[in-house]
Amino acid sequence: MDSRFAVFFFIVGGLDTYLNDCPTECLQETESPARLSLQYGDTYFQEDVIGEEIYAIYDLPKSYGAFQPTMGASLTSNNDFWFGAGGKWTTERIIDSPIYIELSVMPGIYIRGDGPNLGFPTQFRGALGAGVNFQNGSRLSVFFDHRSNANATETNPGIETLGIRYSIELD
Numbered sequence: 001m002d003s004r005f006a007v008f009f010f011i012v013g014g015l016d017t018y019l020n021d022c023p024t025e026c027l028q029e030t031e032s033p034a035r036l037s038l039q040y041g042d043t044y045f046q047e048d049v050i051g052e053e054i055y056a057i058y059d060l061p062k063s064y065g066a067f068q069p070t071m072g073a074s075l076t077s078n079n080d081f082w083f084g085a086g087g088k089w090t091t092e093r094i095i096d097s098p099i100y101i102e103l104s105v106m107p108g109i110y111i112r113g114d115g116p117n118l119g120f121p122t123q124f125r126g127a128l129g130a131g132v133n134f135q136n137g138s139r140l141s142v143f144f145d146h147r148s149n150a151n152a153t154e155t156n157p158g159i160e161t162l163g164i165r166y167s168i169e170l171d
Contacts, residue, residue: 008102009126013089017065020093020099027065034061034170036087039143041163044078051077053070053161059088066093070104078115082147084108084125092133102129102141119155123147129165
């Protein structure tokens with residue numbers, strides 16, 4: 001995995017948690033809006049487009065400090081399947097604006113179809129996105145993510161996805 005995603009995720013989310021939650025209780029469970037998101041985009045392998053991907057994400061209705069648990073599953077046009085769970089952080093906690101930035105880190109399992117050999121079934125998916133919140137609770141955003149095995153084996157080429165995501169808030 002390109003460790004910059006994980007490092008940035010933990011620095012920004014940790015600082016947000018420290019500044020906003022630690023005066024009372026760090027990492028205390030709080031309610032957050034549950035969301036269902038669908039993302040569609042192109043997948044890249046070594047800078048070449050190799051297909052498309054559909055990605056479904058569910059954000060759990062709780063947070064721990066600045067971190068909201070999330071899980072997702074994706075399928076590429078090459079029949080590669082990935083599923084995992086982790087956490088996300090958004091600027092919504094610190095900036096009152098319809099525009100937001102989101103970071104996420106999710107370890108998961110990669111099941112190879114006709115796509116590239118990523119060297120190991122465990123793949124870490126780090127994502128960076130920017131979007132807009134609508135008044136009805138839905139969102140539209142653009143995302144870039146990278147997944148690789150974090151050098152668990154000598155083979156660690158990784159796959160990237162550039163996609164558009166639509167999210168709805170669940171009641």
